[in-house]
Every structure is written in structure tokens, then in C-alpha cells.
Amino acid sequence: xxxxxxxxxxxxxxxxxxxxxxxxxxxxxxxxxxxxxxxxxxxxxxxxxxxxxxxxxxxxxxxxxxxxxxxxxxxxxxxxxxxxxxxxxxxxxxxxxxxxxxxxxxxxxxxxxxxxxxxxxxxxxxxxxxxxxxxxxxxxxxxxxxxxxxxxxxxxxxxxxxxxxxxxxxxxxxxxxxxxxxxxxxxxxxxxxxxxxxxxxxxxxxxxxxxxxxxxxxxxxxxxxxxxxxxxxxxxxxxxxxxxxxxxxxxxxxxxxxxxxxxxxxxxxxxxxxxxxxxxxx
Amino acid sequence: xxxxxxxxxxxxxxxxxxxxxxxxxxxxxxxxxxxxxxxxxxxxxxxxxxxxxxxxxxxxxxxxxxxxxxxxxxxxxxxxxxxxxxxxxxxxxxxxxxxxxxxxxxxxxxxxxxxxxxxxxxxxxxxxxxxxxxxxxxxxxxxxxxxxxxxxxxxxxxxxxxxxxxxxxxxxxxxxxxxxxxxxxxxxxxxxxxxxxxxxxxxxxxxxxxxxxxxxxxxxxxxxxxxxxxxxxxxxxxxxxxxxxxxxxxxxxxxxxxxxxxxxxxxxxxxxxxxxxxxxxxxx
Numbered sequence: 001x002x003x004x005x006x007x008x009x010x011x012x013x014x015x016x017x018x019x020x021x022x023x024x025x026x027x028x029x030x031x032x033x034x035x036x037x038x039x040x041x042x043x044x045x046x047x048x049x050x051x052x053x054x055x056x057x058x059x060x061x062x063x064x065x066x067x068x069x070x071x072x073x074x075x076x077x078x079x080x081x082x083x084x085x086x087x088x089x090x091x092x093x094x095x096x097x098x099x100x101x102x103x104x105x106x107x108x109x110x111x112x113x114x115x116x117x118x119x120x121x122x123x124x125x126x127x128x129x130x131x132x133x134x135x136x137x138x139x140x141x142x143x144x145x146x147x148x149x150x151x152x153x154x155x156x157x158x159x160x161x162x163x164x165x166x167x168x169x170x171x172x173x174x175x176x177x178x179x180x181x182x183x184x185x186x187x188x189x190x191x192x193x194x195x196x197x198x199x200x201x202x203x204x205x206x207x208x209x210x211x212x213x214x215x216x217x218x219x220x221x222x223x224x225x226x227x228x229x230x231x232x233x234x235x236x237x238x239x240x241x242x243x244x245x246x247x248x249x250x251x252x253x254x255x256x257x258x259x260x261x262x263x264x265x266x267x268x269x270x271x272x273x274x275x276x277x278x279x280x281x282x
Numbered sequence: 283x284x285x286x287x288x289x290x291x292x293x294x295x296x297x298x299x300x301x302x303x304x305x306x307x308x309x310x311x312x313x314x315x316x317x318x319x320x321x322x323x324x325x326x327x328x329x330x331x332x333x334x335x336x337x338x339x340x341x342x343x344x345x346x347x348x349x350x351x352x353x354x355x356x357x358x359x360x361x362x363x364x365x366x367x368x369x370x371x372x373x374x375x376x377x378x379x380x381x382x383x384x385x386x387x388x389x390x391x392x393x394x395x396x397x398x399x400x401x402x403x404x405x406x407x408x409x410x411x412x413x414x415x416x417x418x419x420x421x422x423x424x425x426x427x428x429x430x431x432x433x434x435x436x437x438x439x440x441x442x443x444x445x446x447x448x449x450x451x452x453x454x455x456x457x458x459x460x461x462x463x464x465x466x467x468x469x470x471x472x473x474x475x476x477x478x479x480x481x482x483x484x485x486x487x488x489x490x491x492x493x494x495x496x497x498x499x500x501x502x503x504x505x506x507x508x509x510x511x512x513x514x515x516x517x518x519x520x521x522x523x524x525x526x527x528x529x530x531x532x533x534x535x536x537x538x539x540x541x542x543x544x545x546x547x548x549x550x551x552x553x554x555x556x557x558x559x560x561x562x563x564x565x566x
Contacts, residue, residue, distance in 0.1 A: 005372060005373060020380055021380070027383075030441075031386065033409060034401070096293070097295075097296035099292055100291075112293065112297070114562075115300075117557075117558060119305075120498075121498050121557065122551075122554070123522075123546040124523070125523050125542070125546055126307070126311045126544065127307040127308065128311075128530065128539075131307050134302070156300055213391070214390075216509075232391050236509060239397065239509070244406075249397055257390045257391060260391070261386075261389055264386075272449060
């Protein structure tokens with residue numbers, strides 16, 4: 001192991017723990033502050049109390065102000081209604097595409113694969129005007145469907161890149177045997193390949209949920225209206241309404257950040273497995 | 283099902299959507315960049331006029347130099363992430379919890395990160411200035427100052443980016459060959475020498491991933507700018523991505539916006555080509 005494991009001396013281990021948790025506290029200081037701020041009263045904010053325990057908590061009031069006084073709840077629902085179907089559809093389309101790319105040898109297979117990878121890196125701005133125009137012309141502008149369709153299309157690139165690697169690692173003999181027996185391709189995909197890549201699909205689902213939920217740019221471009229905007233865009237709008245009302249903005253931020261955070265802590269193993277695929281194999 | 287057509291059948295839904303929403307729009311943007319267009323009326327052919335204008339546009343010069351600054355400072359996150367990963371690569375009680383808490387900033391969306399840092403820098407309500415004035419200094423508005431705004435935004439971006447690099451390096455470190463490390467240790471290698479000669483070469487796949495995502499993240503910078511400065515004050519913190527958005531949607535100059543997007547795309551395209559070449563080499 002590198003660095004060398006700590007010697008078993010209790011003093012050294014205690015010192016390490018001490019440095020570890022102090023640096024962690026510093027690292028997460030902004031988050032701790034925003035959590036505290038979200039339960040402060042306006043008076044507390046004006047008195048510039050940051051680190052003291054709130055003298056008078058206003059948690060219920062602040063969160064009620066966000067839920068009842070703004071459309072945050074609707075934005076939250078919009079985000080969920082865009083994100084969940086997008087994740088499901090992107091996984092479905094990309095598992096099919098990556099099945100083809102991983103198990104068939106055909107001309108242009110690397111070309112298609114390269115195209116899906118390259119798609120991940122392109123700057124969003126090169127797509128912005130035409131995609132917005134296209135959505136406007138089909139009546140998909142300012143709809144959750146329009147936003148979801150874009151996410152599905154775009155994320156399919158990354159998902160295909162990710163899943164192809166996994167399908168390639170499956171034992172090829174099994175597929176060949178099934179094919180030699182004349183099993184139809186769609187059954188091989190559905191009954192042999194899909195069950196084997198379930199862990200990869202789980203990892204990908206968690207990652208994609210986070211990516212799509214946290215998207216801001218496409219929400220701003222394709223669904224900026226009050227009716228359809230996702231929670232990230234809603235939070236930005238809230239920033240304009242509640243200038244310097246940091247207790248309310250903090251409460252709104254926590255609501256917007258919560259689902260991916262819960263998802264991460266709940267499905268941490270999958271999340272990290274997904275994110276770090278490719279970091280170890282050479 | 284014919285084996286020649288089967289792969290295309292499986293790929294067709296993905297390809298159809300990808301072509302509609304990604305490939306075709308790239309071609310359209312390039313086409314639009316040669317026109318003058320307000321987004322509603324008739325497009326007018328403008329030849330290279332948009333590109334010529336870009337060459338003399340001071341805002342574009344600012345945007346490009348800020349993009350370079352983003353890139354240069356963002357590249358601090360791989361070494362910072364590696365340092366953090368080395369620090370955390372121990373087996374001790376509660377280390378898993380500590381690792382996931384260090385990773386936490388990456389899971390939060392950039393709108394929230396931007397708001398947190400805006401509040402942190404706020405001249406009248408923020409903790410940073412409270413600390414400065416408590417120490418007897420003068421309160422400063424980091425985001426309101428032309429010379430410091432970009433640095434303030436980049437600092438906010440480095441926070442989640444470093445967490446991202448850390449987690450990838452942690453995975454890389456867990457794959458480092460123990461026997462080689464032990465053998466080198468017996469040969470007397472330790473510290474920097476061990477890191478440089480033994481560990482870093484084994485971390486190459488991790489470094490590749492980390493550098494790729496960091497460069498893309500730096501060139502894509504948009505969200506934090508939109509939340510924290512909107513390119514201001516006086517356009518001093520703009521980058522190409524923001525400039526394009528502003529020109530297209532606020533000044534109704536779609537042709538000019540498209541030309542900026544093409545510039546960004548060409549820069550990124552060169553980079554993508556390099557990445558693909560590396561991947562193809564790894565594959566064969």
C-alpha cells in the first residue's frame with residue numbers, strides 16, 4: 001500500500017484521526033454554514049451571526065416560506081418528472097446500442113463508438129441554438145418532455161461508452177454458443193446480457209440521476225418557464241427574488257441539493273463504482 | 283434476424299436521437315455561424331463576417347484569457363485531489379465515512395455551490411468579510427471587483443472538482459500493485475521517490491481520466507458564472523460559453539453566438555481527437 005499504513009501505535013492513530021476530522025470539518029465548512037443559515041431568523045442574518053448556534057431557530061418558518069411562498073415544490077416535482085424517465089430511457093437505449101457495439105463486429109463499429117464518446121465532450125453551446133429552435137418548432141419548448149428528450153439523447157452517448165466496456169468483459173463463448181443455437185438476438189440481449197450487466201446498470205443509474213438532476217444549462221435553455229423549469233433553474237430565479245435573504249436561499253438550496261445527496265449516501269457503492277470505472281484498468 | 287442488420291436495429295433508437303439532438307445540431311450551428319440572424323426573421327449570408335468580428339472583439343479576448351485562466355487553475359485539482367487521496371488512503375476506523383464526506387461537494391449541483399460561495403463572499407452578510415474585518419482589514423467585494431471576480435468563481439469550482447479527482451485517485455490507489463510497492467520499499471524507495479517512480483506510473487489510467495474530466499470541466503464553465511457573476515462586473519469574468527449565451531439569447535445575435543460556439547467546439551474538438559486517439563491505442 002502507498003502511503004505506508006500507519007503504525008499500530010495508538011498515539012499516531014489518534015493524531016491521524018484528529019487531523020482527518022479537523023480537515024474534513026474545514027472542507028465541509030461552507031455546507032455546515034449553509035445548513036445553519038437555513039434555520040436562522042432574518043434578524044440573526046442581519047446581525048451577521050454565522051457560526052454561532054442560532055439564538056432563535058426558524059427552521060419551520062424558513063422551509064414553510066420556501067414551500068408555501070414560492071413554487072419550489074413544483075420545480076422539485078418538475079425535476080423528478082424529467083430526471084426519472086430520462087434515466088430509464090437513456091439506460092434502455094444505451095444498453096441496446098452497447099450490446100450491438102460490444103458483441104458484433106461490423107464496419108463502422110469503432111466510428112459509431114467514437115461518435116458516442118466524442119459527444120460527451122462537446123461544448124453545450126454548439127448545440128444550443130439548433131436544439132432550442134428544434135424544440136420551439138415541435139412545441140416541445142418549455143415542456144418537461146422536451147427537456148427529457150434532450151437529456152436522453154445526450155446521456156445515451158456516455159451510457160453507451162460506459163456499458164460497452166462492461167459487455168465486452170462478459171465471457172464471449174456464452175454469446176457465441178447462444179448464437180450458434182439460433183437463439184434470437186433480442187432474447188440474448190434480454191435474457192443473457194441484461195441480467196449480467198445489472199450491477200453496471202445500477203451504477204450508471206445513480207450517476208445519471210445525479211447528472212440530470214443537477215443540470216442547469218439545459219433547463220435554462222429548454223424549459224425556463226415557471227411551469228416547467230427544473231429545481232436548479234428555479235433556485236436561480238429565487239436568487240433574484242430573495243436578494244440577500246440568505247436564510248431562505250439556504251433553505252431552497254438544501255431542498256434542491258437533497259435528492260442526489262440522499263441517492264449518493266444510499267447507493268454509495270454503485271455511485272463510486274460507476275464514477276471510477278476506467279480509473280484502474282489500463 | 284439477419285446478422286448484418288441486427289446491430290443497426292439495436293442501435294437505431296439511440297442513433298436516431300443522438301443524430302437529431304447532437305450530430306445534426308453541430309452541423310446547423312456551423313451553418314448558422316456564417317449568417318446574420320436574430321433568431322426569428324430571415325437568415326442572411328454573412329460569410330466570415332462573424333469570425334472577423336470576433337477577432338477584434340475585446341469581450342472575446344477577455345473570454346479567451348479567462349478560459350485559459352480557468353484551465354490553468356482547474357489543473358490544480360488533479361494534484362490537490364491526489365494529495366487528498368494519498369492522505370485518505372489508510373485503513374482506520376470510520377475512514378469510509380470520511381472518504382464519502384470529502385467527496386460530498388461533487389454531488390451537489392453547481393447552482394447550490396455558486397450560491398454558497400456567493401454568500402461566503404458577500405461584502406455585507408458573508409463570513410469571509412466578517413473574518414477580514416474582525417482581523418482589522420477592509421471588507422472586499424470579491425465578485426464585484428473586476429480583478430478578482432474570476433478568481434472567486436474558479437475557487438468555487440475547484441471545490442467539487444478536487445473532490446472528483448480525489449475519488450478517482452482513491453480508486454486508482456486501491457489498484458496499485460502491492461508487491462511492486464513492497465519490493466521497492468525493501469529496495470529503500472520511499473516518500474517522493476516512491477510516489478514518482480513507482481506509484482504514479484501505475485496511476486496513469488486514473489491520471490488520464492482525471493485530466494480529461496478537468497479540462498472538459500474548465501472549458502465548459504458556465505453554471506457558476508451564471509449564478510455568481512453573470513459575466514460581470516463589466517464583462518470581466520466572462521468565458522466563451524457565457525459570451526455565446528449572452529450574444530445569442532440577450533443580444534439576439536444567433537450568427538455571432540454560433541460563431542463563438544464553433545470556436546469553443548474547435549478547441550474542444552482538438553482535445554477530443556487526442557482523447558479518442560489515446561483510447562484507441564488502449565483498446566488495441
